[in-house]
Amino acid sequence: MNYPQWIIEGVGGPGIIGIIAVSHVFISQFAVGGGLFLPITEYLARRNNDPEMLEYLHTHTRFFTILTSVVGAMFGVGIWFAIGLVHPDATAFLIRNFVLAWTIEWVWFFLEILSLIVYYYGWKTLSPRTHMMVGWVYMFTAIMTLVTINGILCFMLTPGDWIQNQSFWSAMFNPTYWPSLLMRFLVCLALAGLYGLITAARMSTANGLRTRMLQYSARWFIPTFVFMLFAMGWYMLMLPEETRNMLFSGMSGFARGNFAILTRISMLTILFTATMGFMIFFGAYANPEEFGGGKIAFLMISALFVTGAGEWTREVLRKPYVIHSVMYSNALLAADAKDMETAERPFLPRIEWRKDGESDGQAMFRTQCRSCHTLDGYRPLREFLKGRDEKSILSLLKIMRPGEKNPYRNIMPPTVGTDTELAMLARYLTSEVSSAK
Numbered sequence: 001m002n003y004p005q006w007i008i009e010g011v012g013g014p015g016i017i018g019i020i021a022v023s024h025v026f027i028s029q030f031a032v033g034g035g036l037f038l039p040i041t042e043y044l045a046r047r048n049n050d051p052e053m054l055e056y057l058h059t060h061t062r063f064f065t066i067l068t069s070v071v072g073a074m075f076g077v078g079i080w081f082a083i084g085l086v087h088p089d090a091t092a093f094l095i096r097n098f099v100l101a102w103t104i105e106w107v108w109f110f111l112e113i114l115s116l117i118v119y120y121y122g123w124k125t126l127s128p129r130t131h132m133m134v135g136w137v138y139m140f141t142a143i144m145t146l147v148t149i150n151g152i153l154c155f156m157l158t159p160g161d162w163i164q165n166q167s168f169w170s171a172m173f174n175p176t177y178w179p180s181l182l183m184r185f186l187v188c189l190a191l192a193g194l195y196g197l198i199t200a201a202r203m204s205t206a207n208g209l210r211t212r213m214l215q216y217s218a219r220w221f222i223p224t225f226v227f228m229l230f231a232m233g234w235y236m237l238m239l240p241e242e243t244r245n246m247l248f249s250g251m252s253g254f255a256r257g258n259f260a261i262l263t264r265i266s267m268l269t270i271l272f273t274a275t276m277g278f279m280i281f282f283g284a285y286a287n288p289e290e291f292g293g294g295k296i297a298f299l300m301i302s303a304l305f306v307t308g309a310g311e312w313t314r315e316v317l318r319k320p321y322v323i324h325s326v327m328y329s330n331a332l333l334a335a336d337a338k339d340m341e342t343a344e345r346p347f348l349p350r351i352e353w354r355k356d357g358e359s360d361g362q363a364m365f366r367t368q369c370r371s372c373h374t375l376d377g378y379r380p381l382r383e384f385l386k387g388r389d390e391k392s393i394l395s396l397l398k399i400m401r402p403g404e405k406n407p408y409r410n411i412m413p414p415t416v417g418t419d420t421e422l423a424m425l426a427r428y429l430t431s432e433v434s435s436a437k
C-alpha cells in the first residue's frame with residue numbers, strides 16, 4: 001500500500017506472477033538437474049570409453065545451454081519485474097531481509113552459467129580432465145543456486161523462529177527448508193531425465209544409442225518415484241498446524257473457490273504422476289523403439305502441470321498471507337492488523353501512495369482486496385457479491401474485521417478501518433456490482 005501497484009484484470013496480478021514463476025521454476029529446476037545429468041553422464045561415458053555417448057552429450061549440452069541460460073534467465077528477470085510491480089511491499093520486505101542470500105545466489109548463478117558456457121564451448125578443445133573439472137564446477141554451482149533460493153521460497157510459507165529472533169539464519173533454515181530441498185532436488189533429477197528423453201527420442205531409430213540413452217534417461221526418474229512420497233509427507237509434517245488442516249479438510253465451506261480445487265488438483269497431480277510413471281517405464285524403458293513425439297509432448301505437459309500444481313498449492317496454503325503470520329497478501333502487516341482490531345483506527349491515512357482521481361472507497365478496494373480479487377476475471381468480486389445490496393456488503397465487511405469470530409480469517413486478511421471507511425468501501429463495491437454488464 002506504500003507504492004504504486006500494477007493492477008491487472010483477467011488473470012490478475014498473482015496470475016501473471018504465477019505464469020512467469022512456474023515457467024522459471026520448470027526451467028531452472030531442469031538446469032539444476034542438468035547440472036547433475038551432464039557431468040555424471042560424461043563421467044560414465046568416459047569411464048566406459050563410449051565416444052557415441054559423448055557425442056550425444058555434446059548435442060544435448062547445446063540444447064540445454066540455450067534453454068537454461070537464455071530462456072531460464074529471461075524468466076528469472078521476468079519474476080523480478082512482475083513481483084516488483086504487482087507486490088512492491090512484499091518484494092521490498094524480502095529484499096530487506098534476504099539481500100545477502102540473493103547476492104550469494106546471483107554469484108552461484110553467474111558461476112553456473114559461466115561454467116556451463118565453458119563446458120559447452122570447450123567440449124572439443126579442452127582436455128578430458130579439464131572438461132570434467134568444469135563439469136563438476138557446473139554441478140556444484142547449479143546445486144548451490146537451489147540450496148540458496150530454497151530458503152527464501154520456504155520462508156514465505158514457514159518463517160519459523162525468525163518471527164521471534166529476526167535472525168537471517170533462522171529465516172533461511174526455516175521449518176520446511178530440508179523437506180522442500182529434498183522435494184525440489186528429486187524434481188530436478190526427474191526433469192533431467194525428462195529432457196534426456198526428449199533429446200534421445202529425436203535421434204534416428206536405426207541407432208542403438210537411441211535405445212541406450214532412452215533407457216538411461218528413464219532411470220533418472222527412479223529416485224523421484226521412490227522418495228517423493230516420503231519427502232512430501234515430511235514437508236507436510238513441518239507445516240503449521242492450521243495450514244496442514246486446510247490441506248486435509250479441503251473444502252472449508254467455500255466450495256466455489258480454491259479449496260475444492262485444491263483437492264481436485266491433488267487428484268489430477270496423482271493421476272498425471274502415475275501416468276507419467278507408467279509411460280516412462282513401460283514406454284521409454286521397456287519399449288524404447290515406439291517411444292516418440294506424442295508421448296514426449298504428453299510427458300512435457302504433465303511435468304509442467306505437476307510443477308504448476310505444486311507451486312500453486314504452496315501459494316494457496318499460504319493464504320491469507322504473502323509472508324506467513326507476518327504480512328497479509330494485501331501488504332497489511334499482521335502486527336498492524338492487530339493494532340487496528342478496534343473500529344476507531346482509521347486506515348486511509350496509512351495509504352502512502354494514491355492513484356490520481358481515486359475515490360476513498362476505490363483506494364480501500366485497491367489496497368485491501370485487489371491483491372487477490374479481480375472484478376470479472378480471477379476470483380471475480382462482481383460475481384461473488386452478486387445479489388447483495390450495500391447494506392449486506394457492509395455487514396460482510398464488518399464480519400471480516402480482525403478477530404476469532406471472522407469466519408474468513410484463514411483465507412482472507414481482516415478488513416481494517418473505521419465504520420465510515422468500511423461504508424465507503426461498501427458503497428464503492430455496490431457501484432461496481434450494479435454496473436456489471
Ligand code: HEC
Nearest residue numbers: 254256257258320329330368369372379384411412413415
Ligand atoms: C489473501 C487474498 C484475499 C484478499 C486480500 C481478499 N480476499 Fe476475498 N477471497 C479470497 C479467497 C481465497 C476466497 C475464497 C475462495 C474463492 O472463492 O476463490 C475469497 C472469497 C471472497 C468472497 C466470497 C465469499 C463467500 O462466502 O463465498 C467475497 C465476497 C470476498 N472474498 C470479498 C473480499 C473483499 C471485499 C476483500 C477486501 C476487503 C477481499 N475479499 C480480500 C482471498 C482474498
